[in-house]
Amino acid sequence: MCQQTPIDKIAIPFMNDMEGITTMPVPGRRCPACLERGQTVWVIPGKCCPQCGTPVN
Ligand SMILES: [Zn+2]
Structure with missing residues (x-):
C-alpha cells in the first residue's frame, strides 16, 4: 500500500574525497x-x- 520508493542501491562512492581521487x-x-x-x-x-545495448558484467 505504501508506494514509497526506496532509495536506489546504486550509490556513487563519493565519500573518499580526502584521498585525492579526482577521477570520476x-x-x-x-x-x-x-x-x-x-x-x-x-x-x-x-x-x-x-x-549500444551491450551487456556488461
Ligand atoms: Zn556500449
Missing part, C-alpha cells in the same frame, strides 16, 4: 564496444550499455 567515481565498467569506437560509456556491471 562511477561505480561501473566501461562498455568495451563503445570503447572501441572511442567512446567511454560507463555501465553498471550486470546492466546493458545505454548506448
